[in-house]
Amino acid sequence: MVKIGICDDEPQMIKLLSQTLEQVLQLQGIEYEIWEYASGEELTAGIACLDIDILFLDIEMRILDGIETAKRLRKKGMKGIIIFVTAHPDFVFQGYEVHAFHYILKPYRKEKIAEVLTQALEELDLSKEQFFVIEQKAKIIRIPLSQTLAFQSDRRKVLAFVEEGTIDFYGKIDDVCCKLPSYFIRIHNRCIVNLNYVTTLEKDRCILGEHSFPVSRTFRQEVETAFARAMLKQ
Known part of the structure; x- marks a missing residue:
């Protein structure tokens, strides 16, 4: 089972991204769980974040932004794939410090989400059931x-x-x-x-x-x- 996290302080953005991810995963016949977080503080609060395989992380969040959230996750030992989500491509270059895998620009394009998700799934060593x-x-x-x-x-x-x-x-x-x-x-x-x-x-x-x-x-x-x-x- 693939465990996917979405962290964004805009509920509507979480909903849109989650729906598209579900469509792609169901078409590929991959068993999955999607965990939703409304802030970087919520995401980094416990140890559940360490189990996330693929994380879609918004950069521009209030209080704790996506870059700082990613730094805390890596410091805690999170090994999963991080995909940044942002409306401003200039922020993307900051992702190298936390070994970000890819990025997706807002507003969302379903084709781009599907492409990046498929690449992330291929990157994972999925010995899981298909x-x-x-x-x-x-x-x-x-x-x-x-x-x-x-x-x-x-x-x-x-x-x-x-x-x-x-x-x-x-x-x-x-x-x-x-x-x-x-x-x-x-x-x-x-x-x-x-x-x-x-x-x-x-x-x-x-x-x-x-x-x-x-x-x-x-x-x-x-x-x-x-x-x-x-x-x-x-």
Whole structure:
């Protein structure tokens, strides 16, 4: 789980930033918590700040500004990523002293927030669980990718093979493929498998325990290379 902090003395700014961060994190299937702070004093008061992975910190706050807040956090031992938020780009250069990762200018642009957040997530060594988000009519399902064996298209639907069974949803296999980590590999126009579950690779079949999926000639060489690389890592 990624723990994200937002510190700003303007409630409306916190709300806008929080909403955008939630949209990006949910689309990426990342489990998260967002902690909100109305001042630098509140943020630095306890030890909870030491657990923050990514902090969005407003520079221009009353009493304790963002730069001084960041200095206190670093002095306390906070190792998380600090991203400064400011309406004045001239302030950004002060961030080097506290090892700021990036900055975002007000008023917010959703595209910039998404870009910086994605970079920060990549910077973190996320050994945390990753999820694939499935949207259905009445609900949204998040399936842990570490427990997902494969995805296979079936006409207008895609089947997700998980340890407990299968989950189907409307979608295209191409759209699924671009959202998966590198341990998933395309073996057919209609199928993607989790290399961590592959037990046997045959000439035209890929075996994952009780499941068998076809390997097409187009993807054969790439699958063989990926499977061999995965075996060497074990």
